Amino acid sequence: MRRRWMAAVAATMAGLLTLTACGGGEEGGGGESPQAGGAKQVEVFSWWTGPGEADGLKAMREIFEKQNTGLTFFDAAVAGGSGDKARALLTSKLQANEPPDTFQGHAGAELQGYIKAGDLEPVNFLYDELKLKEVFPQQLVDQISVGGQIYSVPVNIHRSNVMWFNPGVLKDAGISEAPATIEEFIAALEKVKQAGKIPLSIGSEWTAVHLLESVLLGSLGTEAYNQLWTANSDWSGPAMTKALNDFKTILSYAGDPQDDWQPAAKQVADGEAAFNIMGDWAYGYFHNPPDGGLGKTSKTDFDWAPSPGTGGTFMWLSDSFTLPKGAPNRDGAIAWLKVAASKEGQDAFNPKKGSIPARKDADTSLYTDYLGDALKDWGSNKLAGSIQHGVTVNDAWRTAINEAVGLFQQSKDVAEFQKALADAAKNSGQ
Amino acid sequence: MTRMRRWLPGLLLVAPSIAAVAVFVYGMLGWNFRLAMTDQHDEVTEGKFVGLENFTGIWDQQRWSLSVNHAIVFTVVFVGGALLLGWLLAFLMEKGLRGEGTFRAIYLFPMAISFVATGVVWRWLMNSGTGERAVGLNRLFDFFGLEFLQWQWFRDQDWGMAAMAIPAIWQMSGYVMALFLAGFRGVPEELREAARVDGCTEWKVYRHIVLPMLRPVTLSALIILGHISLKAFDLIVAVSGKQIITDVPAVFMWVAVFDSHDPAKGATIAAYIVIAVSVFVIPYLVWSLRKERRS
Incomplete structure (x- = not known):
């Protein structure tokens, strides 16, 4: 009998010790590591x-x-x-x-x-x-x-509003120069579609938000875009409706969504797709030698221009x-x-x-x-901040915009989309 | 004193785990429900008690209904698929397959892999490219001249979550097989003999003797798969990330807490997940407690 008691007490103590050891260990570990090896x-x-x-x-x-x-x-x-x-x-x-x-x-x-x-x-x-x-x-x-x-x-500084394109695909589709406005862009997308290539490559849902910020900037203009993040913003007006309809039209030319931005950019480099709107980190991916990149030659295998309607504006993130x-x-x-x-x-x-x-x-x-x-x-350019990359909106607002874009990709309902964006602006607490 | 001597050592033995469970499971659960009933919609402010407002309000959000629908499709396909496939495999084994041990090991292997690793592999297998750009399974279909089978997999708007259940079925059906195999072996040979002597065909033996005796095993399998499925997070994030097209409550919860910085909303979703899992688990616990008492 006595032995059973002892065993029970020992086991209990061991259990308690393990519990306290866990708690103490974490504190010590977290506090010590940065200071280890001198206070400097x-x-x-x-x-x-x-x-x-x-x-x-x-x-x-x-x-x-x-x-x-x-x-x-x-x-x-x-x-x-x-x-x-x-x-x-x-x-x-x-x-x-x-x-x-x-x-x-x-x-x-x-x-x-x-x-x-x-x-x-x-x-x-x-x-x-x-x-x-x-x-x-x-x-x-x-x-x-x-x-x-x-x-x-x-x-x-990275630039968000960059349109990457494949010069060869554009030439085959009969497009002489990179489209400079949203209207020209849509016409060019249609031409590429007729030529049987993917007009616009796209990745996972966040790349659609990235596309949205460029389309908003291009369609609304820099001043109106920058005003969206101030107290007198207008998310419900007709200019926004037009911009979102442009977004819908452009999105309708998008190919099958790829896993992330790299496979989408690769479609342009490989000549499967004509256009891709992505930040300028894509340049390293296109240009770097195989291992980290695709080893392509700039201006012949791939080329760039400000995304349509945004010439003279640098949409930045940092x-x-x-x-x-x-x-x-x-x-x-x-x-x-x-x-x-x-x-x-x-x-x-x-x-x-x-x-x-x-x-x-x-x-x-x-x-x-x-x-x-x-x-x-x-x-030299005017500056505008990126949405998806944390310049103009706080986390909550950005998440709400991402949610609205994800739902819009399924419903294609512009009125609902605009309402969701207006609500997101109202509820952001920014 | 003698009576105390009988129960006290036992109590002491389990006391640490009772304390740990009380604090880290029930304490945390209670804390979560309390948080879900406040309006603490950012990390800084102190929330006020608002009752069940969050619980009703969340149903107005399109994303929430969508993620619940996704979870239901995923659960139905995953649980149904894993049960059927597991049962079928166990049935074949039970029929005296040669090299049973080898097959059993092969079917159980996926269990040893984490959902994250499974997800990474299946993300590639379920690539949505078709035609010339097909890779993974779509390429395989192409190779065998089955182009009509190519589809968008988890990117399909209506049935994407059914595709998402395929890796889960692949991973868990071996485990279900093991459960059923034990169940089959648990049916006494005498009962089958007796039925056969009474003139039952082999089919009728299964229909009336073996299957009814498998009911407890089926129930256990259902509970285990059901709660895994309702909490599904790692597999989905590994396959598609935090995208709306494959959103489920657990992913939504993560986004609410870490991206939207809305603790109350995250806690509300967590509470709903716990409630959904309890719907599966509590009846099972009651049922098994009753059974224990009867025997």
Whole structure:
């Protein structure tokens, strides 16, 4: 009898110990890792793990460590294309009050959730100290300011409104030059259809939202588009109805949806499809040698133009770094932000990542072919922010737009679609 | 003291797991239901109690009805398909197939794979390209001259979720087979003998003796498959991601919490999933408790 008692007590204790061990272990593990090996570590949280972007991050890291000999760089990158997984992990870290020293985020409204939750410190002092307002385009600074405060430092710029096309397919279909307006675009799509090729290639549902932002910009015009994100927006008016009808017409020329943007872009490169509207990260995919890319020759195998109706406007999106409140190593984070904002840092990162610097004073010789075009436009064009990539709308609003587009792809009902978009704008809390 | 001695050691043994289950299962469930009854529609504000508003309001959302429909189609095809196929395989085995052990292992293997791995492979197999662009299964159809079978798979607007159930059937039918095989073996040979002596044909033996005795096994299989199917998330995300065309409540819940940052909405969907699963599980628990008491 006595032995049974002892066994029971032992088993109970063992059980309790396991439970408490689990709880304690996590806390210790989470708190220790960034600090391990001296207090001067800077934990940089990003989702740059793919080819190109990881190389760019490494180049910036080397500059950082050279300039700050007392600091070491701790790469807390989490894999996954658009940062979905990274952001889910980041949310839990912030909720546990264990922020990294600095984290990557799309510049613009996507950061609003963090700002509202009080997770971020404004970095206006850095903009003043480094005179960043003079080197970034004025419109960029305006579009990332929230009530006069700026919460992040943009490292790179990507362009969203790019129309990629296959010159050979266009020639066979009897189209002499890239369509410049929505009307010309629809006429060209019809010609390609007659010629028996896929007029417009498309990927999974988010690529349809990407297409929508270009069509809205092209159909409404830059001013009306930029107004959509202000207090006097008009989502229910006739101009919007027309834009959404254009979207419906254009979408009716789309081929079978592919798994993601790459297979859709590949259809253009392979000459199966004529057009694809995708951000300029597609350039790297078209151009890079086989392994990370398709190894195609620009201007002959593939070519580009601003998406129809958007010539003279640069629809931008940007990766940026932030300064979380309660960062364990705030000075280290600021040192990192200084490198990320510097000409040297941006010129080291961007040619590798396949994007252009946010600064206007970049070394133009580093950017050739498509990037050269983009850099020229960045300095001279009007600016508009991207929807899908977090510039103009917060997460909740963007999710609602994605939902509306997904449902529209099935119902094809423009009135319902417009109502859903208007509701999304009303309920966004932005 | 003697009486206490009898039950106390047992209680002590299970106490840690009772505590863990109470906190991490029922505590969390209660917390979730409480959250679902508030209007905490972002992560910062403190929510007020609003009763069942979220539970009724969600039915006005087109996406919710769509995802419920998807879940129903998926569940019917998956559970029905896995039961039928599993039963058929077990039946063939039971008929004394040569090399039964090998076949059993082959059919059970998919169970060892996670739904995510299954999903990645089947995403490729179920590529929606047709004609010249066909790959995966559509290419196979093309190769055998069965072009008319090519279709959009999970991208088909009406029956996409039925296609989504195919990998799930592939993965789980071996397990159902194992369950049924045990059931078949559990039917005493004497009963069959007796029926045969009474002049039953082989078909009638199955119809009147074996099948009725398989009822408990069928029920268990139904419960297990049913609750897996209602919670389906990993397979669907691995095959198509978070797209509306294959949206189900579990995916919608993820989007509500992590993309829309709407905890109350996410909790409401989670509550509905729990309720739907309980509809399957609770009658089963009651039934098995009663059976235990009877024996």
